[in-house]
Amino acid sequence: MGTDHFVRITRLRALIDHENTGAGERATAQRMLDRILRKSPGHNGSPASSDRVYGAKHDRPGRHASTASIVESVRDDIAFARNFAVVGGPGELTVHSPLAAAPAELTVAVSTPFADQIVVTIDGIPPAWGWESDEFDRTAATADLRRLADELAEIIDSYNHDGADVGPRFFRTIRAQETTLIR
Structure with a gap:
């Protein structure tokens, strides 16, 4: 070029x-x-x-955008996904979004504690919806909560890049209250 x-x-x-x-x-x-x-x-x-891999929205906030401006874009995407509902007619496929299907009392906060880290914290999780106990009385995230964390990670990753010749633009962590679900 x-x-x-x-x-x-x-x-x-x-x-x-x-x-x-x-x-x-x-x-x-x-x-x-x-x-x-x-x-x-x-x-x-x-x-x-x-060998670089760019997320689908990598250039949207700008090539040299700060992590804080990327956080604003991520917040906008999360707010849109929470309110977006696809209403299909009879016989049409419907799109399932874990963010849209999440309980209303659930909150999602996005922060950047360091210049190269984005942390998403999910709070207000109804115990029956987000947590389950196993036979040893250990608490673990339900499949619904894990799907929600995966969708949040996908939104964040769409703004990132990585590759053999360059490290990631930023690191991300998805937390549910005090538990780290995705690092």
Whole structure:
């Protein structure tokens, strides 16, 4: 990729990330950037031979976005997933979302205690819905709570990258009250 592409990508990202860019102009710049990146080898401007893996929403908050701005995007995605319901007609497939199906009293908090870590904490979990005891009286997460944690991890991972030549953009932890479910 030549320097012309690099300059265009840099300028488009700056325009998209600038606070005074209008919604219409931002959307147009995003479409132009998406088009350039689709045509670029390896997408996201990385060489085609790279072993990097990018999440589906990696570029949405901006290439050099802080973890705090990624957290805001994750919060928006979680709020949307909690309220989104697909109502199918007779004979149509329905989409199951553990976030949408979770009990209403359940809360999900997203924080960034360190610059390279995102922590999601699930609180207000009804005991019968989220926890079960085994024959030795040990408490473990139910399948519903594990599915919820998996969906939250998937949302967060969509903003991350990883690879042989670069480490992850950030690390994530999913907790249910005081128990770490996913690291």
